[in-house]
Amino acid sequence: MPASTAATAAAAAESADPCCAEPLPVLGRDVTVPLVTGGEVTYAALDYAASAPALQRVWDDVAAYAPYYGSVHRGAGYLSQLSTDLFENARRTVAGFLGCREGDQVVFTRSTTDSLNLLAAALPADCQVFVFETEHHASLLPWRDARVTYLNAPRTPGDAVRNLERALADRDPYGPALVCVTGASNVTGELWPVRELAAAAHAHGARIVLDAAQLAPHHPLDIAELDVDWVAFSGHKLYAPFGSGVLAGRADWLRAAEPYLAGGGASRTVTRRTDGGVDVEWHDTAARHEAGSPNVIGAYSIAAACKALTEAGFDALVARERQLIRTVREGLAEVPEVRVLSLFGDDAPRVGVISFVVDGWNSSHFAAALSAEYGIGVRDGLFCAHPLVRTLLGSAPDEPGECGAPEAAPGERSLNAIRVSFGAGTPDEHVERFVRAVKELVSDGARWSYRTEDGRCVPDTDSEATAA
Numbered sequence: 001m002p003a004s005t006a007a008t009a010a011a012a013a014e015s016a017d018p019c020c021a022e023p024l025p026v027l028g029r030d031v032t033v034p035l036v037t038g039g040e041v042t043y044a045a046l047d048y049a050a051s052a053p054a055l056q057r058v059w060d061d062v063a064a065y066a067p068y069y070g071s072v073h074r075g076a077g078y079l080s081q082l083s084t085d086l087f088e089n090a091r092r093t094v095a096g097f098l099g100c101r102e103g104d105q106v107v108f109t110r111s112t113t114d115s116l117n118l119l120a121a122a123l124p125a126d127c128q129v130f131v132f133e134t135e136h137h138a139s140l141l142p143w144r145d146a147r148v149t150y151l152n153a154p155r156t157p158g159d160a161v162r163n164l165e166r167a168l169a170d171r172d173p174y175g176p177a178l179v180c181v182t183g184a185s186n187v188t189g190e191l192w193p194v195r196e197l198a199a200a201a202h203a204h205g206a207r208i209v210l211d212a213a214q215l216a217p218h219h220p221l222d223i224a225e226l227d228v229d230w231v232a233f234s235g236h237k238l239y240a241p242f243g244s245g246v247l248a249g250r251a252d253w254l255r256a257a258e259p260y261l262a263g264g265g266a267s268r269t270v271t272r273r274t275d276g277g278v279d280v281e282w283h284d285t286a287a288r289h290e291a292g293s294p295n296v297i298g299a300y301s302i303a304a305a306c307k308a309l310t311e312a313g314f315d316a317l318v319a320r321e322r323q324l325i326r327t328v329r330e331g332l333a334e335v336p337e338v339r340v341l342s343l344f345g346d347d348a349p350r351v352g353v354i355s356f357v358v359d360g361w362n363s364s365h366f367a368a369a370l371s372a373e374y375g376i377g378v379r380d381g382l383f384c385a386h387p388l389v390r391t392l393l394g395s396a397p398d399e400p401g402e403c404g405a406p407e408a409a410p411g412e413r414s415l416n417a418i419r420v421s422f423g424a425g426t427p428d429e430h431v432e433r434f435v436r437a438v439k440e441l442v443s444d445g446a447r448w449s450y451r452t453e454d455g456r457c458v459p460d461t462d463s464e465a466t467a468a
Helices: 005-013 055-067 078-098 114-122 157-169 194-203 252-256 296-312 314-333 365-376 385-393 428-444
Strands: 032-034 040-042 106-110 127-131 147-151 177-182 207-211 230-234 246-247 267-272 278-282 338-340 355-359 379-381 416-423 452-454 456-459
Touching: 032 428, 040 452, 055 078, 055 296, 078 106, 078 296, 106 114, 106 296, 114 207, 114 230, 114 246, 114 252, 127 157, 147 157, 157 177, 157 194, 177 194, 230 355, 296 314, 314 338, 314 355, 355 365, 355 385, 355 428, 365 379, 365 416, 365 428, 365 452, 365 456, 385 416
Parallel strands: 127 147, 127 177, 177 207, 207 230
Antiparallel strands: 032 040, 106 246, 230 246, 267 278, 338 355, 355 416, 379 416, 452 456
C-alpha cells in the first residue's frame, strides 16, 4: 500500500474499524506539566512531525541490548561479535521494511538531512537536480554543487507530474539528473504522487530520491513498488531515539563516489607508497559511507521501530490516524477564524500533519497559550519549509519570518503558522483537548498575559497583572 496508491489506502482505512485500535505505547505518555493558570495536566505531545516520542517497545529493546554493547566489525570478543550481528541484522530489517530490491544498499546515517547530503556528495559530475519549492530544507538545500532547478508549488498532484515532465524535457544538456520529492508534506501533511513522479523521472532518464521523513511513520513504504531510486528518513520521526537515519537504494552512484567521510571502516586497505604517500582501497559496500564507529544503538532502534510498526499493522494505524485527522479538521472547520493551509485541497489524502493560521492571532502567541494554559505542545513558525509556507500564506518571498523564532509581538501579525501533528501514539483525548482549546482561545482569548523574549512568545510571569 505505497504512497502513490493513496486513494486505495484511504478506502481501506475508511473500511477499517478505528474504534477498535488503541494508540501504541510511547515514552512520556504519563508525563504531567504545570499550567501557568495553576495545577498540572498530562502533556499532549502534538508535535510528531518534528520528533515523535519513542515507542515503549523500541526503548525496551534498546535497554535489553545495552548491557551487551560492544564495538562492531573489528572485534574478536563475544560482545563485539554480538553487536556486529545486531548491526547487520538491523540493516536487513530496514531493507525488508522498505521493500528494497536485490542490490540496493542500506546506509545508516544521522538523519534525513545527513542522508540527503550524503547523496548530494555522491552525484555524478554535471548532474542536474530538480526539486519543488515545497520541500523541507533537508531536501531543498543539499544540492549546492549541482545545477538545481527549483519548481514552483503545484496546486494539484497532476500539476506536480506535468510540471516535472516539462522541466525534465527542457533540460540542456541531456545528462545525469536527479529528482528530489517528499512523500508527505511536513507542512500540510498531504501525500504526493510518488509513483507517478518516479515514472515521469525515469521516462526522461532521471533518477528520483524520496524524502520519506514524514511518510515512513504513517504509511508502509515499498521502494520497488514506488519505483524510486533512493529513500531517506529519520529514526526520530519513526518512534526511535534521536541520532539515526537511513539512506537506502541503488548502489552504483554511492559505490562510485568518494567516501562521505574518510576514516576507519570505510577503508578496506591502506598502504604506504615508496614516495611516502598513502594508497587507500575503499569498501564498495554500505561501509564506504559509514566511516568511524557507527551508531549501533541508533541502527538497532530504527530496526526495532520498523518491526513494531509492521507488527502493529499499517492498515489499523492508518485507519486510526484518519479518525484523528477527521476529528481535528472537523473541529477546526467550526472556527471561522481558522484557515487550514493546503496545496491540493480538502479532499487530498494526508497524514497527521495540519498547519493553520488564526485571524487576529500571532502564531507564536497562540502556540504559547496552547502550551501554558492547556499543556499542549505544537509547533509554530515556518517549519524549515520557508518557501512553501510563504506561498501558502500568500506573502512576498522576502517578507520577514523565521523558522521557530517569530519577531512579532502577541497580537501582531507574523509570517508564521501553527502546526499540529500526531501519529500512532496519540490518544483521542489529546486531539479532543486541542480542538477544545482552539475554540476557547478564539472565542474567549488567552487567560494570561504574554511577552516576547528572545524571539519567542512566553507567559509573563514577572508581571502582577498576569490575567489578560
